[in-house]
Amino acid sequence: MSSPVRYAYYSIAASVLTLGLKFGAWTLTGSVGLLSDATESLVNLAAGMLALWALLVAVQPADDGHAYGHGKAEYFSSGAEGVLIIVAAGGIVWAAVGRFLDPQPLDRLGLGLVMALAASAVNWFTARGMLRAARRYDSITLEADARHLMTDVWTSAGLVAGLAVLLVAPPSWAVLDPIIAVVMAANIVVTGVGLVRRSLGGLMDKALPEDEMRAIHEAIRAVAGQGALYHGLRTRKSGPRRFVDFHLLVPGATSVARAHTLCDAVELSIVSRLPGTLVTIHVEPEEEPASFDGHAVGGACAGGGDCGSCPGAAD
Structure with a gap:
């Protein structure tokens, strides 16, 4: 197996594990903020599968029909990942609006936050390894997937920090949950737009830096x-x-x-x-x-x- 492809499998495995942890945290607590975090993990899994496809295509040697090789397949993957990120952000905002209109108390928040932190640790270690591999193999697909995972880490950390306040805050502060979800969605959109722009640049034969x-x-x-x-x-x-x-x-x-x-x-x-x-x-x-x-x-x-x-x- 080609080494870059191996890292795509790591990403998929990490996404499956974190998906279970984060949806478990949402089920326990009912937090729309944790739901937004879990939704992004679902996007991570789809993106990891796209990355695997792109790398399997990109490593194929040049042939009669593709004399310049198959490297541009990576741009399709990173561009699609950017679009998925933006769609996920829209879903987060939709869920947050409903919670704004009808704030709900959160259950078993402490255990849910511990599970979210465990999922973030998995993503952090995976993303660090993928970023090193992206530099080694000069792969925009691995870099896009790794940066997406790292974005997930920091948004999850902010989410946990914000929701931790609700452990000691009065019930009237429940509106903080959808506010955090909207902030996370905005951060996710920035990441998605950046990936789409870079992918379009590659597909349009943009000059080197x-x-x-x-x-x-x-x-x-x-x-x-x-x-x-x-x-x-x-x-x-x-x-x-x-x-x-x-x-x-x-x-x-x-x-x-x-x-x-x-x-x-x-x-x-x-x-x-x-x-x-x-x-x-x-x-x-x-x-x-x-x-x-x-x-x-x-x-x-x-x-x-x-x-x-x-x-x-x-x-």
Whole structure:
């Protein structure tokens, strides 16, 4: 079994365990706040199963029908998880409104809070392990699932702290329960929207982050020289794999062999800074005006900006 896939199974196991604990806590107490916490665990389980599917697809090698691999399956998983989180938040608010209108006393709250804390401990240990794995395998699916679990930990901690007040507060404070549920729902929505935005960025071939773009520029200049001419620098990411392509301008008298050697060195320089990157370089003669076609290709250029400012952009 591939290691990233193994962590998805851990997430599913943790979600099943916490689901039982949290719904048990809600059944004991009747707290709508604990119900909201249990609902998020149900979403965690669905998200874990989506993550498992995405990772099983993403690890498949490239084939005739998917020459760039299957890495983008991870974005479908993280995006779907974001949507599920937002839907769960809506359900929490719906339950909280009913409790606002008809506040109810809570039963066996102490035992219920202990069960909720136990579930949070399970999620915390699982999320920590998954975050380490997400960095190791550069997986947005594992990161999304781990951050969702970690959000669950902190919202549960806030929930327990708030409901603990009701252990000593008068019955009139029962309205605190739905208030806490609404606050938790708002926090969950922020997490869900963030995951959806990142997933859409990946599906739309968003360029690599600024720090990685700087690393690519530095890698090119480290081999081709500080005055290297290049444009049409386009980047994207598909799962853990990065793709970089650009046009490199060299003297027209450069032999094919020398140009090839230069390109190999540039590729190695980029990969040394960004492991797992697939680099494609198109060589053009720097004396030819037609070579300065970055404005038509798009992407970034040697100046670090977009190719619209390159020589020939107005031609």
